[in-house]
Amino acid sequence: MRGAFKIATVLIAALLAGGPAAALEQAPRGDAAALLGADAQGDNWTASPVVRSDGFVWIFTVNTSYGAFQVNGLRRMKDRAQELRALGLLEKMSRSKAFGAALVKAGLAPIRFGRDLVLDPFETVGNLLSGVGKMFDTVVAGAKNPDGSRDPLLDSITGVTKVERELALELKVDPYSDYSPLRAGLKDVAQVTALGSLPVTAGISFITGGAGIAASSASTASNVSNMVYSRTAREVTEIVIKKLTALGVDAAVVKAFAANRFYSPADAIAMAEALERLGASDVSAFVANAATAFSFDVAKFNRFRTELLARDSARLGALKAFVPVSGFVLNIDGAGRLVAAFPFDALFWTDAVSRSLTRLSAAATAQHPKRPKLFASAGALSPTAQAELKKLGWQILKLDAPG
Secondary structure, X not given: OHHHHHHHHXXXXXXXXXOOHHHOOOOOOEEHHHXXXXXXXXXXXXXXXXXXXXXXXXXXXXXXXXXXXXXEOHHXXXXXXXHHHHHHHXXXXXXXXXXXHHHHHHOOOOOXXXXXXXXXXXXXXXXXXXXXXXXXXXXXXXXXXXXXXXXXXXXXXXXXXXXXXXXXXXXXXXXXXXXXXXXXXHHHHHHHHHHOOOOHHHXXXXXXXXXXXXXXXOOOHHHOOHHXXXXXXXXXXXXXXXXXXXXXXXXXXXXXXHHOOOOOHHHHHHHHHXXXXXXXXXXXXXXXXXXXXXXXXXXHXXXXXXXXXXXOOOOOOOEEEEEEEOOEEEEEEOOOOEEEXXXXXXXXXXXXXXXXXXXXXXXXXXXXXXXXXXXXXXXXXXXXXXXXXXXXXXXXXXXXXXX
């Protein structure tokens, strides 16, 4: 009770220090072509030219032949562009003469691409806040992951076959993608190639002319660990468990993280490897927090953040430890500073951003009153956001975006 009272007192002071409501700003609209370049449009998708922001990440609306949907976050949109590019190639492959012969040999019906479309509920068109925005707006109040469940198609990750993984490798996508049309396309095409005796590489080369498929710049899918393609989901998960256990993560926390299916095996191994490279203490606190992810974009955000911390540890003062701060887990650097580093697309001082970061700042000041505070972002901070964070006692550092 005494600790909670202290945080509440500091929160009130921080709110007063934050200035009047006039300090709030409306997040500007972005331009899809400027943000995405070649990924703004493809043979089977078009990103709406006007891009919204919830203050934390860019929110894209994408129109495809498989339906319209929302994508929360710039790097996540680059993943989708790569997946849509791959899906288009699978469709072209299915119309080739060689594939048709394999289809007859396998005794299977023609493939219907885009069927059984299932999307993350946080990425349906019209949501004003991304999953990341919802997390920041509620985590301090104690939001929990309800059950770590995901749609039925993605509950079957242990059934992803070797041929599906081979196809995904050729297409440079995550074989366990949460994008349902791609997952269904990989499954169907893999079945035909396996039963119809059509080599995967041959099927792809008919369409690409042997050149393969280029990876979308800065996409997560283009950086999938090779072991994801060469091992089963169960085998990758066992490796993740061993790595996290070796880092001192509590057994119950490891189990909870491994059971959260919002993380694909590719995400989980990427996070485990990044935490190994980082070498900070008290990793269990970070993994326990990550295990509460309640949507795909929150899980991806946690992966991006882990990779950011490992990549930029030196610029962040040589991160030495993780430390819980009122629903979040921040870091302590070599000089003893409290470090909050996040892979935001662009930070604007909206009502939700102001509310959540003011709470976080109050908790940080209450729990670590003598530590200097460093706030770092991979995306630019608006002048208002910089000014308000400085009022709340943070030094500001702009990190490079992934590339």
